[in-house]
Amino acid sequence: MSFFIRKNQRGAKRSNGAAVTGRPKTYKEKKRLAHDDEISSHSEGENDDSRVYTESEEDEETVQEKRLRLTKEYIQEIENQERMRREEQDIDKSVIAHRLKEDLLEQSGRLRRTVADSYEKIDEALIRHLHCKDHKQPITCLTISPDCQSLFTASKDCTIVKWCLVDFKKSAVIKRVDKKTSSEVKGHKSVVQSLSISSDGKFLASGDLDNQIHIWDPITMKWMHTFRGHRAGITGLVFRRGTHTLYSASMDRTVKIWNLDEMSYVETLLGHQDAITSIDALNKERAITAGGRDNSLRVWKIPEESQLIFNGHQGSIDCVRLINEDHFVSCGDDGMLSLWGSQKKKPLCSVAGAHGMDASNNQAFWISSVAALTNTDLIASGSQDGFIRLWKCGDNFRTLTPLLSVPICGFVNSLAFSSDGKMLIAGLGQEHRLGRWWRNGSAKNEIVIIPLKQRETS
Amino acid sequence: MSKKWQVKNIVEEASDIEETEEEGKNEESSEEDELSGLDIPETKLPVLRSIHNERNEDADKLAIREELSALTFEELQKLKQKIGSKKFNQTLTGVKKKPQVKTDFKRANPNRPREISSKSRKIETKVAVQVPKVFRSDPRFDNLCGEFRERSFYRNYDFVNKMKEDEVKKLKEELREETQPRRIEKIKYLIQRMENQIRAVKKRKLEEEKQEEEKRITIEALKEGKSPYFATKWARKERDLKEKFETLKEEGRLNQYMAKKRKHNAQRDRRHMPSDHY
Numbered sequence: 001m002s003f004f005i006r007k008n009q010r011g012a013k014r015s016n017g018a019a020v021t022g023r024p025k026t027y028k029e030k031k032r033l034a035h036d037d038e039i040s041s042h043s044e045g046e047n048d049d050s051r052v053y054t055e056s057e058e059d060e061e062t063v064q065e066k067r068l069r070l071t072k073e074y075i076q077e078i079e080n081q082e083r084m085r086r087e088e089q090d091i092d093k094s095v096i097a098h099r100l101k102e103d104l105l106e107q108s109g110r111l112r113r114t115v116a117d118s119y120e121k122i123d124e125a126l127i128r129h130l131h132c133k134d135h136k137q138p139i140t141c142l143t144i145s146p147d148c149q150s151l152f153t154a155s156k157d158c159t160i161v162k163w164c165l166v167d168f169k170k171s172a173v174i175k176r177v178d179k180k181t182s183s184e185v186k187g188h189k190s191v192v193q194s195l196s197i198s199s200d201g202k203f204l205a206s207g208d209l210d211n212q213i214h215i216w217d218p219i220t221m222k223w224m225h226t227f228r229g230h231r232a233g234i235t236g237l238v239f240r241r242g243t244h245t246l247y248s249a250s251m252d253r254t255v256k257i258w259n260l261d262e263m264s265y266v267e268t269l270l271g272h273q274d275a276i277t278s279i280d281a282l283n284k285e286r287a288i289t290a291g292g293r294d295n296s297l298r299v300w301k302i303p304e305e306s307q308l309i310f311n312g313h314q315g316s317i318d319c320v321r322l323i324n325e326d327h328f329v330s331c332g333d334d335g336m337l338s339l340w341g342s343q344k345k346k347p348l349c350s351v352a353g354a355h356g357m358d359a360s361n362n363q364a365f366w367i368s369s370v371a372a373l374t375n376t377d378l379i380a381s382g383s384q385d386g387f388i389r390l391w392k393c394g395d396n397f398r399t400l401t402p403l404l405s406v407p408i409c410g411f412v413n414s415l416a417f418s419s420d421g422k423m424l425i426a427g428l429g430q431e432h433r434l435g436r437w438w439r440n441g442s443a444k445n446e447i448v449i450i451p452l453k454q455r456e457t458s
Numbered sequence: 459m460s461k462k463w464q465v466k467n468i469v470e471e472a473s474d475i476e477e478t479e480e481e482g483k484n485e486e487s488s489e490e491d492e493l494s495g496l497d498i499p500e501t502k503l504p505v506l507r508s509i510h511n512e513r514n515e516d517a518d519k520l521a522i523r524e525e526l527s528a529l530t531f532e533e534l535q536k537l538k539q540k541i542g543s544k545k546f547n548q549t550l551t552g553v554k555k556k557p558q559v560k561t562d563f564k565r566a567n568p569n570r571p572r573e574i575s576s577k578s579r580k581i582e583t584k585v586a587v588q589v590p591k592v593f594r595s596d597p598r599f600d601n602l603c604g605e606f607r608e609r610s611f612y613r614n615y616d617f618v619n620k621m622k623e624d625e626v627k628k629l630k631e632e633l634r635e636e637t638q639p640r641r642i643e644k645i646k647y648l649i650q651r652m653e654n655q656i657r658a659v660k661k662r663k664l665e666e667e668k669q670e671e672e673k674r675i676t677i678e679a680l681k682e683g684k685s686p687y688f689a690t691k692w693a694r695k696e697r698d699l700k701e702k703f704e705t706l707k708e709e710g711r712l713n714q715y716m717a718k719k720r721k722h723n724a725q726r727d728r729r730h731m732p733s734d735h736y
Contacts, residue, residue: 264538
């Protein structure tokens with residue numbers, strides 16, 4: 001029935017007796033015709049035109065139907081996820097819309113969530129301390145697996161320990177290796193200063209001061225490969241999210257890119273004037289590095305083979321973390337905590353003496369580590385003054401306001417947020433991770449897990 | 459060269475060559491540097507090397523492919539590891555540089571971060587820690603030091619001579635107590651030297667005094683209206699001799715001095731005497 005209706009609509013505008021062979025067939029039409037074995041018999045004249053039109057319309061319908069089907073499936077999946085999260089039977093439509101929007105923003109790197117204000121004061125009784133005999137010396141670095149099930153830590157006694165974050169117990173150890181151990185047993189000979197895990201949890205990379213990068217399988221903790229090529233100790237490692245590309249920063253002032261699919265070296269990036277102290281990356285093919293005493297932060301645009309130079313800080317820049325694709329936070333041994341935007345060469349906001357003044361030498365406490373909850377406005381910083389401070393980035397990243405402080409004992413050598421924002425994990429030590437300028441005898445070399453709780457907003 | 463040797467030393471050689479590269483060579487294309495570190499014999503990659511050496515843009519893709527096919531798999535892997543997989547793939551496919559690579563770094567406004575290439579090995583001239591450059595200047599040729607005036611120089615540094623005299627006394631005391639022969643030698647040498655210097659200073663001072671005397675006389679003469687007195691060389695010599703004579707007489711060394719002088723003059727005269735040599 002509809003066939004005829006359509007014909008009338010079309011037929012009213014068309015001139016009589018015109019041939020339709022000149023009209024180019026759409027790609028989908030051609031495809032469909034190719035697939036069909038029986039060729040529909042065209043008759044010259046009126047019917048032909050309408051026939052062709054209807055066929056194309058039917059084509060589009062199927063494509064649209066396909067799209068519709070796919071989106072329905074996607075929405076169904078999101079609904080299921082949301083249902084699992086909220087344990088409700090009826091899902092609010094707006095929630096789905098919100099979620100879709102978030103996903104889109106996250107993909108394009110423009111997601112911003114303001115959650116800092118929703119965090120409650122931390123209950124100190126719930127803080128967990130993890131010790132083990134393989135970490136007798138200060139913890140230097142740590143990394144959390146993307147599914148928040150396991151934690152990997154490394155310390156100055158050249159060991160790497162895997163912890164389970166469900167029952168908070170040690171799962172596996174990679175022990176220290178020296179001249180006497182056989183070459184089949186793999187491990188690190190010198191202090192491990194950097195750890196990183198890929199976003200799909202398939203590779204764990206660890207770099208030490210002996211110019212070696214070891215790649216391990218995080219599930220079985222078996223050695224996979226060693227990358228040699230750096231000329232000095234490796235101070236930073238990071239995987240590009242969603243890929244198997246590893247960026248390594250070293251004290252030889254270079255950044256090297258490694259491809260773990262082929263286990264090969266890709267290229268070197270040059271430019272820093274002093275040993276690189278820290279590196280970070282998100283989803284884009286970019287890395288940001290902090291250059292220590294050359295007072296520069298460099299954003300490396302890898303496909304374009306260029307670098308952007310940001311200037312700031314007065315002392316050495318010790319740590320840099322990306323908050324989102326356009327903003328990052330850095331800390332230094334001048335006691336300053338700085339917020340940066342990718343459009344300005346100087347910091348957007350700086351807090352001098354963020355962790356107070358050291359009474360013994362009348363200088364600001366060195367801020368040794370900083371962590372940022374990705375795509376939000378929450379930052380954590382750690383130093384030796386006995387507190388881990390949480391900050392809120394406000395007013396389009398132009399202000400930093402202190403939010404909470406957690407009392408801990410010792411040097412905070414490493415900080416990391418879990419990806420769901422429920423935990424803040426700190427690696428503590430009696431000494432700074434880079435040297436022994438001070439030693440806090442009353443502190444313990446341990447890992448501290450701070451549970452973060454958000455206020456329920458109805 | 460055996461293959462075994464090549465395999466063992468490839469990384470070491472490469473790293474050695476890399477070191478020399480970094481030590482102050484001018485900026486060259488990084489391709490060139492990286493290929494030079496390889497331990498594949500010269501004959502094996504003529505076209506590839508010529509590309510990198512001459513930077514010839516129109517390289518024959520087929521020729522490269524042929525060369526690369528002639529290499530063993532091991533050598534290929536080494537090549538790839540050395541120059542990096544990105545460059546290796548580019549060479550294979552013949553793509554020189556991706557169109558994404560930026561060459562013009564101009565920023566929208568001066569507040570934006572500065573952009574430079576990430577591949578150049580140049581060291582930036584603005585170094586993080588500024589060490590002040592030391593400029594040394596020779597006072598003899600430096601205009602700021604002015605002209606040298608002997609009189610004022612001696613007057614200013616006269617105190618050193620006083621210190622010398624004190625030190626000679628101390629050294630003599632040390633000499634009395636010293637037992638090591640080498641040290642004794644040294645002290646003796648020093649004492650001799652210092653005493654010579656002191657004597658020379660005294661002599662110079664005497665000369666100065668005499669000159670001042672002469673000047674005083676002429677000035678007085680002028681004041682009184684008489685014509686000025688200028689001493690001739692011979693007059694000065696005569697006066698010096700007289701003074702010497704007087705001092706020697708006082709000290710009682712006159713005879714000794716005269717005997718020596720006589721002997722010396724005799725020697726000199728004897729030269730002019732006819733000799734019985736022939």
